[in-house]
Amino acid sequence: MARFIESHSCFDCQCKSSIFNFLSEPELGLINQNRYEVSFKAGEIMFKQGTPSPHFLCLTSGLAKLYIEGYGKNLILSLVRPVEYIMGPGIYTDNRHHYSAAAVEDSTACLVDVNSFKQLIRTNPDFADEFIRRISMMTIFNFEQVVSLTQKQMHGRIADVMFYLSEKIYTGNPFEMTISRQDLADLSGMSKESAIRILKEFKDEGILHIDGSTVHILNPQQLKQISQTG
Amino acid sequence: MARFIESHSCFDCQCKSSIFNFLSEPELGLINQNRYEVSFKAGEIMFKQGTPSPHFLCLTSGLAKLYIEGYGKNLILSLVRPVEYIMGPGIYTDNRHHYSAAAVEDSTACLVDVNSFKQLIRTNPDFADEFIRRISMMTIFNFEQVVSLTQKQMHGRIADVMFYLSEKIYTGNPFEMTISRQDLADLSGMSKESAIRILKEFKDEGILHIDGSTVHILNPQQLKQISQTG
DNA sequence: TTTCTCCATTGACAAATATCAATGATCGGT
DNA sequence: ACCGATCATTGATATTTGTCAATGGAGAAA
Incomplete structure (x- = not known):
């Protein structure tokens, strides 16, 4: 299972996702206060489709897979390399995970409070723009994927x-x-x-x-x- | 081809998408000023994958299909009924359409300037939240679709x-x-x-x-x- | 080392799905 | 009503893909 590991600070983190560069020092502090670090062994599940998602995950080392558990088999949506955050569409809808995540290699990640994040989206337009831009990039990736898979x-x-x-x-x-x-x-x-x-x-x-x-x-x-x- | 039709006002429009209820009167005025109405006959293309997208489209009557032109055949992502806006992931990335849209039945639509919309996303957090919520709903729909199609x-x-x-x-x-x-x-x-x-x-x-x-x-x-x- | 288990590989076969070709139906224009 | 064009339907066949069963191989645990 997941293990808690020594906690650093977002301020001197060399491995934070570049989206956080859009935050001011006090804003980053808000993220830093509502965050904890966890490590996963290869094969361990990080979160499971259908469960509540009070936190999102920022992968700091290793390799993760995001997959939908379908009818008897899984569909891997994407693999995730550090440093990237993993945040699904449930954050703004039903607060549930719409896919599962698992560590493919031994991995470490920060879990960050979703509400702090959403608050910053409301107050920092540059951060919001960048967030929407990243969602859009993922959507484009999904389009390419579904065309490849179906055609x-x-x-x-x-x-x-x-x-x-x-x-x-x-x-x-x-x-x-x-x-x-x-x-x-x-x-x-x-x-x-x-x-x-x-x-x-x-x-x-x-x-x-x-x-x-x-x-x-x-x-x-x-x-x-x-x-x-x- | 598309025909320009008599222009009304967003203020007394009975058929505006409910997301615009999150806007104040002056904000809605900004949308209203940067908007024009067009009608399409059944079968006509509204916009084509790969072309620039300076406007987004708000369907006010009829029925439209959104489809990706793939390898020799098309994949219909969704059908759209009034009143709903049609805005793709290109708005926040490369300003291109990533899918095509065509009228399935005779349809009318408003074309709205994208920059006005994006400006409101920056200044009105409730509007931004609702926008992200709707993107998320579409993403969830896409997930269900890709699982159905592939499994x-x-x-x-x-x-x-x-x-x-x-x-x-x-x-x-x-x-x-x-x-x-x-x-x-x-x-x-x-x-x-x-x-x-x-x-x-x-x-x-x-x-x-x-x-x-x-x-x-x-x-x-x-x-x-x-x-x-x- | 031995055993065990899980993962990878292979072959034979069955099922799912597409393609091709032909025919029938429908609808707008004359 | 007639014609041409497009869409819908059907059957025969070929291709693609999955399933099942058996075997091999590498690494972990005893």
Whole structure:
């Protein structure tokens, strides 16, 4: 389970989300006072879909997955790298989590009181603008995702996920894929077996080099082509 | 194409979206001054994905569809009934439309200047809160949609869309389905032929009564069951 | 080291879904 | 009423994708 860890201060935090740069010193103080730090081991659930959400979460180290628990299987909405906050649409509606979050790697996070945050949205227009901008970016990401998931075939979806992992999550090529094959399947909306099969195909065709959890995109052009032809 | 029509005033508009009740009289005046009315015939495009979005749209009569133009086919994100505004995530990011909108029935709408709106978000916290709340509601709707589209089989997806049409769009049972079969397919993420076939199956099983564009959900319990079992 | 468990992999098969082609129905314009 | 165009329907078939079952492999616990 989650463990409380030594508490620092938001003021000298090297790892606070850049949205907090829009806050004045006293405003940041409000956040700092209503905050505590927790650590999670890989695999542990951070919060669960359906439960109340009095706090939002700011990931300070590790890697987390956000996923919707659907009909028998999960859909991973996104992976989250530090430093980023995790705040769902329930904050402004029913105060419930609309997706679950779990640590993929050992992680640490700050839990921050939601009401303090919402108060700052009301009083600091720059902060509010930035918040809305970030929500909008997530919405755009969701749009791209739903189009990929509903209109592309499996090869295109796996290609998309490979680029996502390489460019956004592990920021490298080759990269060490710390998510499981099941997670890969949940990201691309298919069965685990299908995901594995397509990975193998890409390997056999020389598009990817795969050795256990290490993945190297050998032929990005061809992979991009596969992404676009669906 | 779109036609300009006689301009009224936001102040005595019986059909303004309820979010504007959060505005004071002078604030509503700002909206009123930067607004014009347009009418669209059924089938006409209101705005197109990828184009700049200096205005947002407030639908005052008719029925519109919001759809993403994907890889060879469209995905309908939602249908919009008056009175509701239509504002995409581009407003706060790249000032582009991230989906297209088209009139399904003959429609009228007000086009409102985006900057006036954004200015009010900065100065009126209640208005901003309500705006964020509505964005959040849409996000939650998108989540439900993506789970339905990616995790349910065709029968379940058609069942979901039938409830959506009956409860949210046409608010009646039976209802006159003014969208085409292709639209139905684009709403449920399948081919037109598959959508028609499942409609016919439901008809043969006595779950729906279908006569041309008139649909009557005869057995909501069984349809709900189909929705849930995927 | 041995065992156990979980995750990954593979193959065979079944189910779901799309595509293609043909036909029927409907509706506005003449 | 007639015509042309678009939309709806249906059947046959091909493709995509999932499921099931079996096996392999790596790491944790004894």
